[in-house]
Amino acid sequence: MDTASSKYRIHKCFKCPGDTEYHCVSCPCDLCPQCKENHVKDLQTIDHDVVSHRDKINYIPTQEICVRHPSHVYIKYCEPCGLPVCFHCRKHKTHKQLDVRTVYKTKQQQHRGTIHTIRSEALFYRPVLLPRMKTDFKTCHTEFSLYQSEMLTKAQTLKNLINKLRKDFMKNVFCDFDFKHRCLKQMIEMSRHIVSLQEYELRYVQPEFTFSALQFLSSIKTALPQIHLTLHTSQLSMTESLNKEDVMESLSAIQITERGNRRVGNQCLLKLTSGAEFHQSLTVTGVDRCYHISCVTSDRVWVSDRDNLMLTDTTGVPLHRVEDSCSDLYGLHTVNSESELIYIDRKRNINKLSKDMKTTTTFIERTDSTWEPRCVYWSLSTGDLLVGMDNYDTWTGKVTRYNQSGQLTQTIQNHITGRGLYREPNYITENNNGDVVVSDSFSAVVVTERGGRHRFSYTGPPSGSVLRPRGICTDALSHILVCDDRTKTVQMIDMDGQFLSHLLIRPSGIFSPQSLSYDVNTHRLSVGSEHNNTVVIYRYITRQDALTDLNPATADVMGVTE
Ligand SMILES: [Zn+2]
Ligand SMILES: [Zn+2]
Ligand SMILES: [Zn+2]
Ligand SMILES: [Zn+2]
Structure with missing residues (x-):
């Protein structure tokens, strides 16, 4: 046993009498291995930064002895060779060398996301996958x-x-x-x-x-x-x-066709809670309304009003402002898997802003003066970009799809009868089955299947007023959530257009919900206000009980006794 862990044995877990081995930086609190497991799996604390005590005190294990020069320890890291080197490792003298501790910290930081996924997702799915x-x-x-x-x-x-x-x-x-x-x-x-x-x-x-x-x-x-x-x-x-x-x-004649990765459907992992639960509220500096929200991570979010497009952290502190974003649009931005911002600029080109926010490139240049892009959505499942456009002269709308290299691959515009599907697409998103979901300010929520065929248009609950749709999103259970400006509600419908419930009605702090963003990692819903700069984060989806009850030990026992 090394000195570091024995030193911390006196600390007790924050939740039980167990010995602590981990520390949650976000809470902050000390946790035993079992309570740490639950902490990183619980959707309420899923995005917390949990480190081992060794990391907390910045402890780097014993200085390691060079395999080639046993009287020396590693001090540097050769970048081109990817090897630790000591003072006498002459072969690497001319190579670019970095301090071994710095490299350790950088690499650890780079892998934090992966570790987080393993902790909160991969290990969590194990009891489902194993049987x-x-x-x-x-x-x-x-x-x-x-x-x-x-x-x-x-x-x-x-x-x-x-x-x-x-x-x-x-x-x-x-x-x-x-x-x-x-x-x-x-x-x-x-x-x-x-x-x-x-x-x-x-x-x-x-x-x-x-x-x-x-x-x-x-x-x-x-x-x-x-x-x-x-x-x-x-x-x-x-x-x-x-x-x-x-x-x-x-x-x-003998063919085995089933291939691919083993996956667990969200239907058997997640379920709805009895109602939306308040998680957190933030006041965004630099905007006076929340017309649209795009989540980067659970603690980084892009929010726009009529003229501004701001990146903010969860305390509301502004981190970046996009200077050339287009005014008077709603769903004008989205984020891809590389954490790059994709947005419509003043010239109605579609731009990409790099993760470090240093480089802006034109992804899709506007070449057709009759059509103006109004809203964008980047698809996690296909890597495609969906763009909602309108034609001011004919008062019609359309949806175009671009692949990763920016080539146009699809246009969705009309019903099979030739009648137009859209008029003014304000927000666009995609459902898990590939359906393209558009919030159109005149004709309601228009849903077409992946190939472009019209599936349904949602115009409000059966016994309610006609919808005036605003911000829209879909969740891990394939629900469609939409803000209604007329009733100041967030309505939840299923993937086939059936009304399920009013998830929020004139929510406190927001009153008039305008924009929605669903975080696929934490399963939380961000709701932005039409009249002020408040974003409230809600939880309405939770893990299935059977799974949260299973700790790895019992899961293994179950496997054996099967
Ligand atoms: Zn504990
Ligand atoms: Zn915590
Ligand atoms: Zn050496
Ligand atoms: Zn080298």
Whole structure:
């Protein structure tokens, strides 16, 4: 046991009498291994920064001895070689070297996200995946023995076919001798025939004085010799005995098509709580309204009003302002998986701002003056960018899809009848099944399937007033959430357009909900106000009970006793 952990053994867990090994920087509190597990899994504390005590006191394990120079310890890290080096490691003298502690800290920071995912997601899914894998293992065993015997049968059939083919081939080879023989016979026959023809010709050209006319006439009465030569070829008869389709069939009939990563559907991991629960509230500096929200991480969020587009942290402190964002638009920004901001600028080009906010590049340049982009959404599942546009002259709207290199791949514009689907798309998003979901200020929430076919338009709850849709988002359970300006509510509908509930009604601090953003990592919902700079974060989705109750120890026992 090293000194660091024994030093901290006196600390007790914040939640139970257990010994502490971890520290939550966000709370802050000390945690034992078991309580740490629950802390990083609980959706309320899922984004907390939990470190081991060793990290907390910045303890770096014993100085390690160089394998090449045992009297020296590692002090530097060779960047090009990716190796720790000591003072005497001359080979790396000319390479770029960094302090080993700095590199350790940087690398640790870089892997924080991965560690977080492993802690809160991968380990959490294990109790669900493990029993499924066991079942699959059993199924595979039975199914594969079936396949195996089938494959053996097929192998035998194939072998028989090959044997048959070989026999045919041999037969044809021998037939070749016969062929030669027959040709020889014909050659002899032919030369005899030529001789007789020559005789015939000779008689015809015989000078008159040596040949009487009578003799000539009588000789030509004899019929001209005739010959009938049959054409004989040696053609291999393989096609008859070996059918291509048969071979194909016997080789390809066994197919195992199911591939890909093992996944757990959110339906069996998450569920709705009885109502939306307040989690946190923030007042964003630099905007006076919250027209649109795009989450980067659980503690970084882009918020825009009529003229400003600001990056803020969870305390509301402004971190960056985009100078050239387009005014008077709603859903004008989105964030991709690289944490880059994608937004519409004043010239109606679609730009990309790098994660470090130092580089802005034009991702899609506006080339068509009749269509103006109004809203954007970056799809996590496809990596595509969806853009809602409108045409001011014709008062129609459309949705365009661009791939990762910015090429236009799809346009969604009309019903099958030719009637337009949209008028003024204000916000756009995507559901987990690939549906394109548009909040259109005139014709409600318009949902089309991935291919562009209209699925439904949501115009409000069955016994309610007609919707005036604003901000929109979808969640991990494929619900569609939409702000209604008329009733000042956030309505939840299912993926097929059925009204489920009013998630929020004139929520305190916001009153008039305008914008929504769902964080796929924490499953929290950010709601922005139409009239002020308040964003309130709610929780309305929680882990399934059966899973939160399972700690890794009991999960393993369950696996064994199965
Ligand atoms: Zn504990
Ligand atoms: Zn905490
Ligand atoms: Zn060395
Ligand atoms: Zn080197």
